[in-house]
Amino acid sequence: ELKVEQNPLFLSMQEGKNYTIYCNYSTTSDRLYWYRQDPGKSLESLFVLLSNGAVKQEGRLMASLDTKARLSTLHITAAVHDLSATYFCAVRSYNNNDMRFGAGTRLTVKP
Amino acid sequence: DSGVTQTPKHLITATGQRVTLRCSPRSGDLSVYWYQQSLDQGLQFLIQYYNGEERAKGNILERFSAQQFPDLHSELNLSSLELGDSALYFCASSGSDRLGADTQYFGPGTRLTVL
Numbered sequence: 001e002l003k004v005e006q007n008p009l010f011l012s013m014q015e016g017k018n019y020t021i022y023c024n025y026s027t028t029s030d031r032l033y034w035y036r037q038d039p040g041k042s043l044e045s046l047f048v049l050l051s052n053g054a055v056k057q058e059g060r061l062m063a064s065l066d067t068k069a070r071l072s073t074l075h076i077t078a079a080v081h082d083l084s085a086t087y088f089c090a091v092r093s094y095n096n097n098d099m100r101f102g103a104g105t106r107l108t109v110k111p
Numbered sequence: 112d113s114g115v116t117q118t119p120k121h122l123i124t125a126t127g128q129r130v131t132l133r134c135s136p137r138s139g140d141l142s143v144y145w146y147q148q149s150l151d152q153g154l155q156f157l158i159q160y161y162n163g164e165e166r167a168k169g170n171i172l173e174r175f176s177a178q179q180f181p182d183l184h185s186e187l188n189l190s191s192l193e194l195g196d197s198a199l200y201f202c203a204s205s206g207s208d209r210l211g212a213d214t215q216y217f218g219p220g221t222r223l224t225v226l
Binding site: 041042043044045048088090096097098099100101103104 | 166
C-alpha cells in the first residue's frame with residue numbers, strides 16, 4: 001500500500017531563514033505533487049515532479065524529487081510571512097492511478 | 112479565482128440521507144478530480160474523470176459515486192450518509208487526461224455536515 005510521510009508536521013520559522021520540508025513515500029511512483037493550502041481556503045497546486053532528479057522553483061520555493069530514495073523535498077529560501085500556510089505533498093502510485101497525500105506541514109513564518 | 116465552481120458551498124443533512132455535489136471545471140478543461148478533506152482522514156483523492164470517462168479511482172467508498180456529463184460538469188453523489196462523511200469536498204480540473212500531468216485548479220469546496 002502506498003504510504004506518504006511528511007515531516008515536520010509543524011514548522012515555525014523566522015523571516016529570512018531557510019528550511020526544508022521532507023516527503024517520503026513507500027512504493028514506486030512516477031509523479032509527485034506539492035500543494036499549498038491557506039487557512040479556511042482551497043488547495044493551490046505548486047509543483048508537479050515527473051522524473052528522478054526533477055527540480056522546480058517558483059519564487060522562494062524549490063521542490064526536488066529523488067525517486068531512488070523515494071524522497072521529495074520542498075526548500076524554502078529566505079522565508080517571508082506570506083509563505084505561512086499548510087503544505088501537502090502527494091504521490092501517484094506507479095501501479096495504478098491512486099494518489100495519496102501526506103499529512104501536511106503547517107508552516108508559520110514569524111517576523 | 113481558479114475558474115472552478117462548486118455548489119453548494121455548505122450542506123447540512125442527516126445520517127442516512129443522499130446528497131449531490133456539483134462541480135464545473137475551468138473552461139476548456141476536460142479532467143475533473145474529486146477530493147475529500149477531513150480532520151480524521153486528512154486529504155484523500157476520490158476519483159478522476161476525463162471527458163466523461165472514469166480515468167482514476169482512489170479511496171472512494173461504494174456509497175459514493177460520480178459522473179461527468181457531456182457539458183463536462185461533474186457530480187459527486189454521496190448516499191447512506193454517515194457522521195464520518197462530514198468533510199470538505201474539493202473538485203479540481205485540468206486539461207490533461209493523465210492524473211496530475213499538468214496543473215490542477217481547485218474549486219472553493221463544499222462543506223458537508225452530517226448530523
